[in-house]
Amino acid sequence: xxxxxxxxxxxxxxxxxxxxxxxxxxxxxxxxxxxxxxxxxxxxxxxxxxxxxxxxxxxxxxxxxxxxxxxxxxxxxxxxxxxxxxxxxxxxxxxxxxxxxxxxxxxxxxxxxxxxxxxxxxxxxxxxxxxxxxxxxxxxxxxxxxxxxxxxxxxxxxxxxxxxxxxxxxxxxxxxxxxxxxxxxxxxxxxxxxxxxxxxxxxxxxxxxxxxxxxxxxxxxxxxxxxxxxxxxxxxxxxxxxxxxxxxxxxxxxxxxxxxxxxxxxxxxxxxxxxxxxxxxxxxxxxxxxxxxxxxxxxxxxxxxxxxxxxxxxxxxxxxxxxxxxxxxxxxxxxxxxxxxxxxxxxxxxxxxxxxxxxxxxxxxxxxxxxxxxxxxxxxxxxxxxxxxxxxxxxxxxxxxxxxxxxxxxxxxxxxxxxxxxxxxxxxxxxxxxxxxxxxxxxxxxxxxxxxxxxxxxxxxxxxxxxxxxxxxxxxxxxxxxxxxxxxxxxxxxxxxxxxxxxxxxxxxxxxxxxxxxxxxxxxxxxxxxxxxxxxxxxxxxxxxxxxxxxxxxxxxxxxxxxxxxxxxxxxxx
Numbered sequence: 001x002x003x004x005x006x007x008x009x010x011x012x013x014x015x016x017x018x019x020x021x022x023x024x025x026x027x028x029x030x031x032x033x034x035x036x037x038x039x040x041x042x043x044x045x046x047x048x049x050x051x052x053x054x055x056x057x058x059x060x061x062x063x064x065x066x067x068x069x070x071x072x073x074x075x076x077x078x079x080x081x082x083x084x085x086x087x088x089x090x091x092x093x094x095x096x097x098x099x100x101x102x103x104x105x106x107x108x109x110x111x112x113x114x115x116x117x118x119x120x121x122x123x124x125x126x127x128x129x130x131x132x133x134x135x136x137x138x139x140x141x142x143x144x145x146x147x148x149x150x151x152x153x154x155x156x157x158x159x160x161x162x163x164x165x166x167x168x169x170x171x172x173x174x175x176x177x178x179x180x181x182x183x184x185x186x187x188x189x190x191x192x193x194x195x196x197x198x199x200x201x202x203x204x205x206x207x208x209x210x211x212x213x214x215x216x217x218x219x220x221x222x223x224x225x226x227x228x229x230x231x232x233x234x235x236x237x238x239x240x241x242x243x244x245x246x247x248x249x250x251x252x253x254x255x256x257x258x259x260x261x262x263x264x265x266x267x268x269x270x271x272x273x274x275x276x277x278x279x280x281x282x283x284x285x286x287x288x289x290x291x292x293x294x295x296x297x298x299x300x301x302x303x304x305x306x307x308x309x310x311x312x313x314x315x316x317x318x319x320x321x322x323x324x325x326x327x328x329x330x331x332x333x334x335x336x337x338x339x340x341x342x343x344x345x346x347x348x349x350x351x352x353x354x355x356x357x358x359x360x361x362x363x364x365x366x367x368x369x370x371x372x373x374x375x376x377x378x379x380x381x382x383x384x385x386x387x388x389x390x391x392x393x394x395x396x397x398x399x400x401x402x403x404x405x406x407x408x409x410x411x412x413x414x415x416x417x418x419x420x421x422x423x424x425x426x427x428x429x430x431x432x433x434x435x436x437x438x439x440x441x442x443x444x445x446x447x448x449x450x451x452x453x454x455x456x457x458x459x460x461x462x463x464x465x466x467x468x469x470x471x472x473x474x475x476x477x478x479x480x481x482x483x484x485x486x487x488x489x490x491x492x493x494x495x496x497x498x499x500x501x502x503x504x505x506x507x508x509x510x511x512x513x514x515x516x517x518x519x520x521x522x523x524x525x526x527x528x529x530x531x532x533x534x535x536x537x538x539x540x541x542x543x544x545x546x547x548x549x550x551x552x553x554x555x556x557x558x559x560x561x562x563x564x565x566x567x568x569x570x571x572x573x574x
Contacts, residue, residue, distance in 0.1 A: 009130040013120050013137040017113035020141055024108045025101075027463060028151055033472040034100045035152040037061065040499035043103040043153050045078050046089035055083045059498040060510040060527075062251050062269065074492065074508050074527055077243045080251050082236050084192035085155040103153035111150030115161040115409070116141045122168040123413050126378055127420040131441055135448040136416040142455040143324060143412075145311050146405055148462065151469035155193050160406035162190035163197075164413070167385065170204055171378045174211045177221040184225035188232025195250060196392060201229060203388050207381040253279050261287050261295070265538065271513035273522065280396060292395070300394035307386075307407035308333055324455045325408065328415025335374070335418030336383060342374035373425050382410050419447055474500065476560025480533070481505040483557060488531065493563070494524060495533040517541045517550075521571065531556075532564050 034040050045055045055078045062080070071077075088106035096102040116137035124133030140146060150157050169183035187204060190197040205226075208216050216222060237247035254277045261267065261283050272278075284292050298315075305315050308329035310322055345367065386407055393403055423443050427436035463470050472478070477497070481504025484491060491507050498509035510527055512534075513520060520541060524532070532553070534542040545553050545564065552570035557563035 007130070009124075009134045010117065010120060013116050013134065013141075014113060016138060017116055017141060020147075021108055021112040024112060024147075024151060027470060028101050028104050028108065031469070031472055032100050032478055033468065033474045034103060034500065034503050035154070035469070037497060037499050038155075039103070039153045040497075040503050041078070041080065042083060042085045042155060043089060043098075043100075044499060044503055045083050045086035046093055046103070047098050049086065049090055050093055055086060057499075058506075058508050059502045061499055062254075062511060074510060077239070079244060079249060081155075081195050082192040084189060085153065085158050087192075088158070089153065100153075104151060107150045107153055107157050110161050111146055111157045112141065115146075115157065115164065118161060118165045118168055119409065119412065122164055122171070123416050125168060125171060126376065126413065127417045129420050129440070129444070131444050132416050132420040135419075135444055136412050138448065139324075139328070139416075139451050139455065140409060140412055142452060142459055143408070144455055144458040144462065145401065146408075147455075147459050148469055149402055149405070154402070156402045156405055159190060159193040159197070160409045162186050162193055163200075163385070163406050164409060166190055166200075166204070167381055170207065171381060173221075173225075174208070174378075177219055180219075180221040180225035181228065184228030185232070187225075188229040191233050192236065195248070195252075196389070198233075198248070199388060199392055200385060203384050204381075207384060210380050211377055261291075265514050269511060269514045271515040271519055271523070273519065284395075295398075296394045299397070299399055300390060302399040303390055303393060303404055303407065306399070306401065306404040307390075307411055311401060311404060311408065322458075324451060324458065327451050327454075328412045328419075329408070330415075331418040331422075332411035332414035335414050335421070336379070338371070338374040338418075339376060339379045339383075342371035342376075345371050346375055370425075373421050379414070382414060386410050420444065477501060478504050479559060480557070480561040480563065483559070484531075484563070487557075491530045492528055493531045493533060494520075494529045496535045496538050501533075512539050512542070514539065515541065517544065524566065525568065530566060532566060533561050534564065 034043055041057070041061060044057060044059070048054065048056045048058065053075070056075060057078055058075050060074055060076070071079075085106060089103050092102040092105045096105075119140050120130075120133040120137035122133075123136040124130050127133065146157065166183060166186040169179045169186060173179035173183055183204075187197070187201065190200070208222060212219070240249045241247050243249075262270075267283075278286075287295075301315050305313065305317075306325075309326045310317065310319060311325050312322060313319060349368070389406065397403060420440070423440050424436065427439055432439055467473075477500055481501050484493060484501070484505035484507055488505075488507060493501065493505070493507060493509045494512050495501050495509055496512050498511050502509045510523070510529065512532070513523060515523075520539075523529075532542075532545070534546055536543045536546055544550050546562075550572070552567045552572075553564040554567065555562060556565045
C-alpha cells in the first residue's frame with residue numbers, strides 16, 4: 001500500500017508561512033486605506049464583477065481615454081490590463097464584504113505561502129538539496145520589499161509567483177512530460193497577472209528546444225501545453241476584440257509617461273479629444289534611436305542594480321548594511337558567470353576537440369572537472385526569462401521598484417543554488433568529502449540565519465515606524481469619499497485619483513486631464529460632472545477656479561479635500 005510521503009522541509013515552509021500570514025493579518029486588519037491607483041482599480045473591478053457588470057469600471061482613470069469617439073460613457077470595460085488579481089479578490093469580498101483587508105488577502109496568501117513553496121520546489125530541483133530550497137523559501141518569505149508589497153492589493157506578487165511556478169513545471173517537464181499540463185496552466189494564468197507574460201511564451205518554447213532538441217517537437221504533451229495556454233488566454237482576447245477591436249488592447253500602449261520620454265503627468269494624463277493618441281511606438285520614433293538607446297541602457301543598469309545589489313538604491317549607490325538583496329544577488333552573478341563559462345568550455349570541447357580524449361593530467365582536463373558542476377542546462381530558462389523581461393521593461397518602463405521583484409526572486413533561486421554548488425564542489429575531493437553532507441548542511445544553516453535575522457529586523461523596524469503599508473496614508477481621501485457616499489448620491493466627481501476616491505464613495509468619478517481650463521470644462525460638460533476636487537499642485541489650470549475668478553463653482557466641503565459643486569448655468573461660454 002502506497003502512502004503519502006510528507007516532506008518535512010515543505011511542511012516547515014507552510015507552517016512558517018501561516019505564522020507570517022497571521023502577522024500580516026494583524027498589521028492589515030486596522031488599515032482602511034486601499035492603496036494607490038493600481039490597487040484601487042483591481043479592487044474596484046472585483047466589486048464590479050460581483051455586481052454583475054464583469055470586469056468594468058464606474059470611473060475613468062486615464063484622460064487619453066476620454067475621447068467620445070473611443071468609449072462614450074463613464075462605466076466602461078477595464079482596458080488597462082488583465083485582472084487575475086481582481087478575480088482572486090471576489091471570494092474574499094463575498095465572505096468579508098468590500099473592505100481593504102479582503103482586497104489584500106490574496107496578495108498576503110501568495111507571498112506568505114505559495115511563492116515560498118514554489119521557490120522551495122524550484123531551488124530543490126536545481127540544487128538537489130531540500131535544505132537549500134528551505135533557505136530560499138524562508139528568505140523570500142521575509143524579504144522586506146516583497147513582504148511589505150504583499151500588504152497592498154497588487155498583482156506583482158501574483159506574477160512572480162506564477163513565473164517561478166511556470167519555470168519549475170517547465171523544467172520538470174523535461175524529465176517527465178506530464179508536467180507540461182500544469183506548466184500550461186500557470187503560464188496561461190501568468191498572462192492574466194501581467195500582460196507582458198505574453199512575450200515569455202516563445203522563451204519557454206526556446207528553452208524546450210535547448211533542453212530537448214528538435215525531437216521535443218514530437219512530444220504531443222508539449223503541444224497540449226501550448227493549447228492549454230491559448231485556451232486560457234483566448235477569453236481575454238475575444239473580450240478585448242469585442243470591446244476595443246484588438247485582442248491585446250491596453251491603454252498602456254498610449255502612456256508615454258511610463259517610458260520617461262515625457263513627464264509622468266504629461267505622458268500619462270494628457271488629453272486627446274477627438275484626436276489620434278500617440279502610442280508608445282510613436283513616442284519611441286519621435287525620440288529617435290540615440291535617445292531610446294541612452295534611456296533604455298540607463299534603465300537597464302538601474303534594474304540590474306536593483307536585482308543584484310540594492311533594491312532601494314540608485315545605480316552605484318551601495319549600502320553594505322542592506323545586504324538582503326546582494327546576499328543572494330552577488331552569488332547569483334557568480335553562478336551565472338560560471339554557468340556561461342562552463343557552457344563556453346564544453347561547446348569548444350564539442351566543436352574542436354570532439355574526437356580528442358584529453359590527458360587526465362592536463363590543464364584542460366582539470367578545468368573541465370572544475371566547470372562540470374556548473375554545466376546546468378536548466379539555468380538557461382532562468383537567464384532567458386530575466387533577459388527578455390529586463391530588455392522589455394528597459395524599453396517600455398522607466399524604473400519602478402516593484403517591477404524588479406521577479407528578477408530578485410530569480411536571483412534567489414540562482415544565488416542559493418550557487419551557494420550549495422560552491423560548498424559541495426569545495427568539499428568533494430577534499431579530506432572532508434566523507435562528511436560533505438553534514439558540513440554542507442551546517443554551512444547552509446549558517447548562511448540562512450543572518451539573512452533571515454536581517455530581513456526580519458528590517459520588516460519589524462518598518463512596522464514600528466508605522467508608514468504605509470503599515471498605516472492609513474489616505475485618511476483625508478477616505479473621509480472625503482465616505483462623505484460623498486453619504487451626502488452626494490448620484491454625483492459624478494472629477495478628481496486626480498478617481499479610482500481611490502471611488503473605492504470609498506462608490507459614486508462615479510473621472511480623472512482630471514492635464515489640459516487647459518477650457519478643455520477640462522469641455523470634458524466636464526460631456527460627462528455631466530457635478531462636482532470637482534481640484535488639486536492645483538497637480539492641475540495648475542484649475543487655480544482660477546479655486547481663487548473664485550470663475551463663477552459656477554461653489555465650495556461645499558473642505559474637510560481634508562475641497563469639493564466644489566458645479567453650476568453650469570453660471571459658467572461663462574468662453
